[in-house]
Amino acid sequence: xxxxxxxxxxxxxxxxxxxxxxxxxxxxxxxxxxxxxxxxxxxxxxxxxxxxxxxxxxxxxxxxxxxxxxxxxxxxxxxxxxxxxxxxxxxxxxxxxxxxxxxxxxxxxxxxxxxxxxxxxxxxxxxxx
Numbered sequence: 001x002x003x004x005x006x007x008x009x010x011x012x013x014x015x016x017x018x019x020x021x022x023x024x025x026x027x028x029x030x031x032x033x034x035x036x037x038x039x040x041x042x043x044x045x046x047x048x049x050x051x052x053x054x055x056x057x058x059x060x061x062x063x064x065x066x067x068x069x070x071x072x073x074x075x076x077x078x079x080x081x082x083x084x085x086x087x088x089x090x091x092x093x094x095x096x097x098x099x100x101x102x103x104x105x106x107x108x109x110x111x112x113x114x115x116x117x118x119x120x121x122x123x124x125x126x127x128x129x
Contacts, residue, residue, distance in 0.1 A: 028100050030087050031108040042086040045076045051099060053078055059097075064089050 028046040035041055047053060057068045057080055068082040082090070087107050094100045 027104055027106050028094065029106050029108060030090055032085055032087060032110055034110060039083075040085050042082040042084065042090065044080040044082075044090055045073070047078075047080070047099065049078075053080060056080065056099070060086075060090065060093060063093060 026046050026048065028044060031043045031045070033041045033043060047056070053070050057070060060066075060080075060082065061068045064082065064086055066083045066086060068080060071079050071081055073079045091102070091105050091107065094105065095102055
């Protein structure tokens, strides 16, 4: 599946040729982390080392109009981070270019405790106004 992102050649061709079918075996975990206020980070963990993560980040940054980087995590290895809530965009992108199938993507939400606190805070703030 050749998708052109303004490059002369398909940027992930070398990784797909290296893999058996071009699709990895493991799950890819996509998480969202609350930073401060309304700011969030989307993290992608579990992409196989056979894929060039720098190229993936570069293509995603251009496609989603957000900033992104690769961070070395002591437990999870190389983790990709994007600014904002990019969970759905990342899922669509990874399936579109053939890195993973839909059933290999695991999307994690914010934990219920923090979302309950946030909703209680916003309700109490509305009452005081």
